[in-house]
Amino acid sequence: xxxxxxxxxxxxxxxxxxxxxxxxxxxxxxxxxxxxxxxxxxxxxxxxxxxxxxxxxxxxxxxxxxxxxxxxxxxxxxxxxxxxxxxxxxxxxxxxxxxxxxxxxxxxxxxxxxxxxxxxxxxxxxxxxxxxxxxxxxxxxxxxxxxxxxxxxxxxxxxxxxxxxxxxxxxxxxxxxxxxxxxxxxxxxxxxxxxxxxxxx
Numbered sequence: 001x002x003x004x005x006x007x008x009x010x011x012x013x014x015x016x017x018x019x020x021x022x023x024x025x026x027x028x029x030x031x032x033x034x035x036x037x038x039x040x041x042x043x044x045x046x047x048x049x050x051x052x053x054x055x056x057x058x059x060x061x062x063x064x065x066x067x068x069x070x071x072x073x074x075x076x077x078x079x080x081x082x083x084x085x086x087x088x089x090x091x092x093x094x095x096x097x098x099x100x101x102x103x104x105x106x107x108x109x110x111x112x113x114x115x116x117x118x119x120x121x122x123x124x125x126x127x128x129x130x131x132x133x134x135x136x137x138x139x140x141x142x143x144x145x146x147x148x149x150x151x152x153x154x155x156x157x158x159x160x161x162x163x164x165x166x167x168x169x170x171x172x173x174x175x176x177x178x179x180x181x182x183x184x185x186x187x188x189x190x191x192x193x194x195x196x197x198x199x200x201x
Contacts, residue, residue, distance in 0.1 A: 002079045002092075004171055005101035006164045007157070008111035009184040010191060012124070014101065015080040017192055022201065025073050029081035032065055033057055034122075054156035056084055056163055063091045085167040089174055098175040099195060101184030105161055112157045120144035130188065 001024075003011045012028060019026035037048035043061070050057050066082050070092075083089040103111075114128030118139035125133045125146060133139065137146050150156065172179060180198045184191055 001076070002083070002095055002098045002175075003101065004083075004098060004168065004175075005184055006103065006105070006108050006168075007160055008108045008115070009101040009103045010188065011080045011101060013188055014099070014192055014195060015078045018195070019078055025075075025077045027066065027069050027073075027077055027079050027082070029057075029062060029066060029084075031122075032069070052150045054151050054159035054163075056167070059085070059087055063088060067091065083168075083171060086170055086174055089171055095175070095178065097199065098171075098179045099199075100172055100175075100179055100181045101191065102181055103184040107185050108161060109154070109157055112152050113154065115152050116146040116148055118142065118144050119147055 001018075003015050005011055012030065015026045015028065018024060033047050033051060036044055037051060038044065047057055047061070056062075062082065062084075066079075066088075070077060079092075083092060111126065111129055114126045116125045116127060116133065116137075117123070118125075118141065121139060121142045121144065123139055123141045125131055125140065127133070127136075131140070133146060138144070139146055151160065180195075182191060182194050182198070
């Protein structure tokens with residue numbers, strides 16, 4: 001199963017919830033790249049530069065990484081953040097369902113500008129939506145400092161949205177026969193309930 005939609009639509013949130021409740025492995029290319037960017041290697045520095053500038057990581061790096069992860073999973077998976085274009089989608093086989101979380105560009109900007117990440121445990125919070133940090137700038141889970149990712153700042157959000165419309169939005173047509181469209185602008189719980197209902201889980 002794949003979850004697609006623009007940044008900030010809740011792909012990761014819903015994928016993690018489905019993964020936990022149904023014991024299905026969750027593969028997030030965002031998480032993979034955030035780990036790689038910490039490496040003091042040529043690849044790590046290149047990935048960091050691309051992400052910091054709001055650019056997609058090229059297929060020649062992305063596709064082998066994802067295929068390596070998926071080769072170890074024989075009982076199914078939830079993909080979040082991949083595929084991001086038609087070429088990447090052609091590298092996948094046996095996809096049963098594609099969940100499309102639809103939200104407006106305006107809502108994307110509102111959500112992303114409020115997003116904060118924990119420096120230590122990686123938990124994600126939002127100062128404008130939910131879940132909100134109980135103490136400003138402090139992680140609810142481990143008490144560490146929260147920060148705003150470079151690619152969550154206004155200039156980068158618009159750049160990433162343009163890339164989404166040019167490259168990722170065509171996947172809606174590509175996967176139309178197995179696509180489930182969900183209004184992603186609603187409360188997290190409402191979105192999750194509709195996903196469960198439409199998947200008949």
